[in-house]
Amino acid sequence: MFGGYEHPVLSLAKRLVNPLVIFFSLIIAVLVEQQKFDGLYLLLGILAFLVTSQVFDGFEFFEERSLRGTGSFTHGRNLLLAWALVLVILAAIGSFSGIVDDYNPRVLLLWSLITPVLLFLGHSLVRTYLEVLRSNGSTVRRSVIVGANELGHKLADRIYQQRSLMTKVEAFFDDRTGERCESELKNVVFGGIDDVANYVAQHEIDLVYITLPILNHPRVIDLVNSLRDTTASIYFVPDVFMFDLVQARLDNVNGIPVISVFETPLTGINAVHKRAFDIVAASLILCAIAPLMLIIAALVKATSKGPVIFKQHRYGVDGEEIMVYKFRSMCVCEDSEVVTQATQNDARVTRIGAILRRTSLDELPQFLNVLQGSMSIVGPRPHAVAHNEHYRKLIHGYMWRHKVKPGITGWAQINGYRGETDTIDKMEGRVIYDIAYLKSWSLWLDLTIIFRTLKLVLKDAQAY
Helix, strand or coil: CCCCCCCHHHHHHHHHHHHHHHHHHHHHHHHHCCCCCCHHHHHHHHHHHHHHHHHHHHCCCCCCCCCCHHHHHHHHHHHHHHHHHHHHHHHHHHHHHCCHHHCCHHHHHHHHHHHHHHHHHHHHHHHHHHHHHHHHCCCCEEEEEECCCHHHHHHHHHHHHCHHHCEEEEEEECCCCHHHCCHHHHHHEEECHHHHHHHHHHCCCCEEEECCCHHHHHHHHHHHHHCCCCCCEEEECCCHHHCCCECCEEEEECCEEEEECECCCCCCHHHHHHHHHHHHHHHHHHHHHHHHHHHHHHHHHHHCCCCCEEEEEEECHHHCEEEEEEECCECCCCCCCCCCCCCCCCCCECHHHHHHHHHCHHHCCHHHHHHHCCCEEECCCCCEHHHHHHHCCCCCCHHHHHHCCCEEECCCHHHCCCCCCCCHHHHHHHHHHHHHHHHCCCHHHHHHHHHHHHHHHCCCCCCC
C-alpha cells in the first residue's frame, strides 16, 4: 500500500477470510442437514470461493473505525449486498448448467442464512485483533508531516481514520508561525524544516510525509538530502485538492507514478459488478414487464400515426453517440440539430403519450438498451445530442457526466431534477448531482436509486 503499512493479518484477511468462511459455512450446512459432502458440494464450495474472492474485493469491510451505530449498519448492509451478489451469480451458473436441481434445497437455504452471521463474526474477530495490535504499539509505524497546512491537516485526519494503515502521526514541522500557520496545527508544530532530520533520527520515525507546495522545491530537496542518514521512508504528498476530485487515485505508467484527479468509478472489478447487475436485473425486469410493453405498444399504434418506438441519438459513455429507445409519446419524432424539450401541456404530446410520460412508462424500452450494453439501469440521464452541444459550452464540467453509461434513472432524477430542464440553473443542478453520483458510486447506491425511483413514479407528476 502506497504511503502506509498494511499489516500482514489484514492483507491475508482481505483475500481469504470471506471465501474461507463461505466455504466452511457450506460444510456446516451440509453436516447439519445430515448430507454427505461429496464432489457436488465440493464443486459448489470451490465456485463460491472463486466468486467471493472477486465480489467481496470491491468492499472495504475492515476499514471502518467502529462497528457501532451507523458503522455497524453500513457494514451489515454491505455484507448482505455482497453475499446476495454471490448467491445471484451462483444461482445463474447453476441454472444455466442445469445442476441446481441436484442440490438439497434445505442445505442451500441454511447456507444462505448462516453465512452472513459467520461473516460478520469473522470480520469482528479480524478487526478486534488489529485493534489489539494497535494498542500494543509495536506494529504501529510512527510518522511526521512536514507542512502545517490544510493538506497536512487532511492527511493526518485520513491516516487517523484509516486504521489499516497501522500508522500514527507524531508531529508536524513547518517554518511558518503565527497567523501563517493553520490554526488547528499551531499547538502541534514541533519545529521548523531544519529540525526534521534530528527529530526523525532521535525518535526512530518510520515515515516522513512532505505536504509543502512544489514551489518550495529547493527547501524540499534540502530536506530530503538531510534525511539520507535516516532509515525513514519519505513521501511527497501533492496538493490535488485544488481540483474537484472524482474517483482520485494513485496509479503508475510503467513505473512512473501518476495521480488520477478525475476518472470513472467503473474500473476493474467494479465494472464487472455493474455490468453483471445490469444484465441480471434488466433480464428479470423485461420478463416481468413484457405483457405490459405489448399492451402499451398496441395503444400507441392504435391512437396515433407513426412508429411505436421512438429512436433518438444520445451521448453515451465517453461521449460516443448511441441510439436510445422510447415508446413514442408525441406526434413528431425530433432527432435533429435543434430539439425542443417537452413542456407542460405540450401540444405535440399525444393523449396516451401524456400518461406514459407522467408515469415514465415511455422509458421501458430502454431496458433493451441496457441489455445491449449502451445504457445502464442507473446513471446520468442521456440528453439529446443537440442539448449536449448547447450545455457543454455553458456548464463547467458538463461532459464529466459521460464517464459512465447513461441510465434509465439516476441520482439527479430522485433529487428533484426530473422532467424538463428549461433553465440553465436546472441543468446545472442536474449536472451537480450526476457528478456526485460518480464520486460516491456503489452497488448499494444503485439499489437505493432504483427503490426511490419506484416510489417517485407512483406519485410524482413533474414529468410530461
